[in-house]
Amino acid sequence: MDDQQKNAGQGTTHFGFREVPETEKAGLVGQVFSNVAGKYDLMNDLMSLGIHRLWKRFTIDQTRARPGQHVLDVAGGTGDLGAALARRVGPQGRVVISDINPAMLEVGRNRLADKGIVGNVEFVEADAEHLPFADQEFDIVTLAFGIRNMTHPEQALREIQRVLKPGGRALILEFSHPTWPGLGPVYDAYSFHLLPHLGQLVAGDRESYQYLVESIRRWADQETLKQMMERAGFELVEYFNLSGGIVALHKGIKL
Known part of the structure; x- marks a missing residue:
């Protein structure tokens, strides 16, 4: 055949x-994320000049997570959001960090253990398109810089909607399309010429970072992702452009 x-x-x-x-x-x-897991956080700092920390902080604030709540961080990888959310929900709360890639989960597990964040955090190897959780299990679901890498992103959104409680919030942080006049060409030049070179220099892996740049360009714009979330059953969907639309945070409610 x-x-x-x-x-x-x-x-x-x-x-x-x-x-x-x-x-x-x-x-x-x-394979890409297995290759980059060990240098993932360092490369995020270098590629974004540290600004990814502000994007994630804004996302955490928008969750409005409270003590005692149950939170799922999908594609949580190295645990940036999970660590902050664990502090917000406190010892009576629960944070589940899921990722399909065991190498990324191992980095996250070690990082949070080093910070002493262990009691209210679980790590689960899981495919976002088939989440191994019950219906209406979580108050909040976050997903940062992962949805563009999924084969069927709308299926992942439906799964997120399924595991949320009524009134629960989904927050999707992802690279998007620049909205500031003149920013697009500058951003393209930076992305396609500098980032793969930086990946080779720091992580010894040009091809993986070439893919990551290309995946950003192929990803949906702000309005398209909003429509995808609405089709998945979310209500009151809104988005916030960050850094001139280079990144956008989408937020939706399960009513």
Whole structure:
């Protein structure tokens, strides 16, 4: 059986600027994040000049997390949001950090243990498109810089909606499309010329960072993601452009 026959009737999707069979994307993305896990946080600081910390802080503030609440951080990787949320919900609350990639989870588990954040945090290896949690289990679900890497992002949004309690909030932080006049060309030049080179210099991995840049360019704009969330069942969806639209935070409610 040749490759064309094997792929007959099988959908394709994008992996950066490449088109690949849907069944291959998760494995390809998994390899990228296994490659970059050890340098992920350092590279985030270098690539964003530290501004990613402000984006995440804004996201945490918008969760309005309170003591005792149950929170799920999907694609939580190295635990940036999870650590902050654990402090907000306190010892009577619960934070679950899920990620499909075990290497990223291991980095997060070690980081939070080093900070003494252990009692109210769980780490779960899970596919965001098939979350292993009960209906209406969480008060808040966050997802930062992960949805663009998913094969079926709308399925992940439906799963997030499913596991939220009525009145619960979903917050999706993701790279988006610049809105400031003249910012787009500058951002493209920075992304395509400097970031892969930085990935090679610091992490020894140009290809993974080339993919990450390309995945940002292929991702939906602000209005498209808003519509995706509405189709997944969220109400009162709004978004906040950060750093001129380079990043956007989308927020939706399950009524």
